[in-house]
Amino acid sequence: MSLVYDYLGVGFGPSNLALAIATQEHSELGGAQPRVCFLEKKPAFNWHEGMLIDGSTMQISFLKDLATLRNPASRYTFVNYLKEQGRLEDFINIQTFFPAREEYNDYLSWAAADFRDQTFYGEDVQAVEPLLEDGKLTGVEVISQDGAGQTHRRKARNLVLGMGGKPQVPAAFDGIDDPRILHSSQYRGRIETLLADRGRKARVAVIGGGQSAAEIFEDVTSRFPQVDAAMVLRGIALKPSDDSPFVNEIFNPSFIDRIFAQSDEQRAQLLSEFRNTNYSVVDLELIERIYQMFYLQKLRKNERHKMFAHSEVAEVNTSDTGIELVLRNRADGSTQVHKVDAVVLATGYSRDQHHPLLAGLGDHLESLSPDRHYRLNLTNSDSKIYLQGCCENSHGLSDTLLSVLAVRSQEVVESVFGQPVGDAAAGEEQRVRLTSAL
Numbered sequence: 001m002s003l004v005y006d007y008l009g010v011g012f013g014p015s016n017l018a019l020a021i022a023t024q025e026h027s028e029l030g031g032a033q034p035r036v037c038f039l040e041k042k043p044a045f046n047w048h049e050g051m052l053i054d055g056s057t058m059q060i061s062f063l064k065d066l067a068t069l070r071n072p073a074s075r076y077t078f079v080n081y082l083k084e085q086g087r088l089e090d091f092i093n094i095q096t097f098f099p100a101r102e103e104y105n106d107y108l109s110w111a112a113a114d115f116r117d118q119t120f121y122g123e124d125v126q127a128v129e130p131l132l133e134d135g136k137l138t139g140v141e142v143i144s145q146d147g148a149g150q151t152h153r154r155k156a157r158n159l160v161l162g163m164g165g166k167p168q169v170p171a172a173f174d175g176i177d178d179p180r181i182l183h184s185s186q187y188r189g190r191i192e193t194l195l196a197d198r199g200r201k202a203r204v205a206v207i208g209g210g211q212s213a214a215e216i217f218e219d220v221t222s223r224f225p226q227v228d229a230a231m232v233l234r235g236i237a238l239k240p241s242d243d244s245p246f247v248n249e250i251f252n253p254s255f256i257d258r259i260f261a262q263s264d265e266q267r268a269q270l271l272s273e274f275r276n277t278n279y280s281v282v283d284l285e286l287i288e289r290i291y292q293m294f295y296l297q298k299l300r301k302n303e304r305h306k307m308f309a310h311s312e313v314a315e316v317n318t319s320d321t322g323i324e325l326v327l328r329n330r331a332d333g334s335t336q337v338h339k340v341d342a343v344v345l346a347t348g349y350s351r352d353q354h355h356p357l358l359a360g361l362g363d364h365l366e367s368l369s370p371d372r373h374y375r376l377n378l379t380n381s382d383s384k385i386y387l388q389g390c391c392e393n394s395h396g397l398s399d400t401l402l403s404v405l406a407v408r409s410q411e412v413v414e415s416v417f418g419q420p421v422g423d424a425a426a427g428e429e430q431r432v433r434l435t436s437a438l
């Protein structure tokens with residue numbers, strides 16, 4: 001049987017982009033010259049475009065870019081991007097490790113452009129079917145649909161899923177399809193249209209107590225003078241994220257070995273202990289700005305914007321005149337009704353999109369728990385399947401983030417293709433030479 005691709009990547013966000021780069025550099029170091037492709041449902045490369053809020057910055061050092069931790073001499077480092085754009089010196093003068101998210105999106109798009117001939121944009125992958133020879137799994141057939149409704153089928157020996165998260169919606173909003181209710185992933189673009197339709201005052205509720213909720217709350221209260229906003233969060237207060245140096249070590253790629261080696265119970269305990277590095281927490285400076293805004297409201301005796309802390313949305317009723325939120329106080333169970341014209345759900349993402357996609361592999365799939373190299377256990381198979389970005393339970397909190405992309409992609413490439421084989425010694429020599437030249 002002739003297989004077209006050595007591997008096929010589903011999704012082309014930072015995870016699979018880092019993989020494309022690592023694959024190219026692996027082959028330059030004397031590895032195989034593989035045929036690979038990526039299918040991405042967006043029409044063009046874009047990184048969380050719905051959250052490109054003016055002034056928002058990265059929450060990770062630019063040194064944890066697509067390549068530096070694996071190969072600082074790569075063409076695809078953030079520093080080389082700056083050099084090529086003619087902004088390296090200006091960036092140094094800004095004196096920050098945390099570029100604007102807008103700039104990081106530009107960096108990622110710049111890198112993605114080099115892989116245009118491997119990437120099929122505007123294709124939504126809908127199913128994965130097994131390719132069998134005498135009962136043995138030899139590859140997969142990936143079925144996708146483009147914007148025109150046309151179905152495409154591609155065969156590959158191996159598969160790498162890098163699909164990111166799926167917007168998560170609180171139970172009270174389940175099954176409600178109303179254009180006035182949007183997820184944070186759609187915020188930029190949708191909110192402007194929604195509010196532009198309204199000449200008069202508009203009431204907006206932001207649900208959530210994490211970084212995205214806080215950024216949206218600040219943006220909506222500062223950019224739209226006609227908006228009265230409310231923030232609804234389950235926690236008692238907005239809490240700061242812990243990015244202190246000892247704690248930050250849990251995001252080192254080398255920490256993954258330690259986490260992976262632990263028992264399920266130990267790992268769950270560790271994830272819960274360090275949740276405040278990433279979930280339901282906010283940059284301290286942003287918390288301080290929001291507090292200051294509330295303080296000025298009090299001073300001016302004009303308390304338009306509100307914060308409903310320790311509260312959750314118990315019920316949602318929509319009508320032509322607005323959206324009624326029944327808010328339940330989590331301390332005493334009391335409820336109150338808050339009426340708004342628009343709701344933004346900054347309520348995070350689930351990361352189980354691979355479950356339905358891989359269901360077609362049936363008995364060949366032993367479990368959905370990956371090994372240390374992100375590879376799923378398949379029975380009677382020559383084919384390999386890898387997961388990127390949805391292995392938090394086994395590989396730790398860094399898995400859904402950018403911290404480990406560069407190193408993880410090398411691990412996946414070497415698991416698929418082995419160490420560079422052509423002239424491995426020369427390859428390594430070249431890597432060392434390039435690195436020391438930096």
Ligand SMILES: Cc1cc2nc3c(=O)[nH]c(=O)nc-3n(C[C@H](O)[C@H](O)[C@H](O)COP(=O)(O)OP(=O)(O)OC[C@H]3O[C@@H](n4cnc5c(N)ncnc54)[C@H](O)[C@@H]3O)c2cc1C
Nearest residue numbers: 011013014015040041051058059124125163164389401402
């Ligand atoms: C607003 C925001 C800011 C963030 N900032 C940071 C930060 O500063 N630092 C940090 O470390 N992390 C940050 N994160 C975490 C984020 O998960 C990572 O930045 C990064 O996006 C992970 O890359 P990924 O490729 O795994 O997933 P994604 O970026 O989500 O990319 C997955 C891609 O797969 C595509 N896809 C999904 N399903 C299919 C399908 N069926 N068919 C075809 N294509 C599909 C999607 O369209 C998407 O382009 C942030 C997240 C958000 C939401």
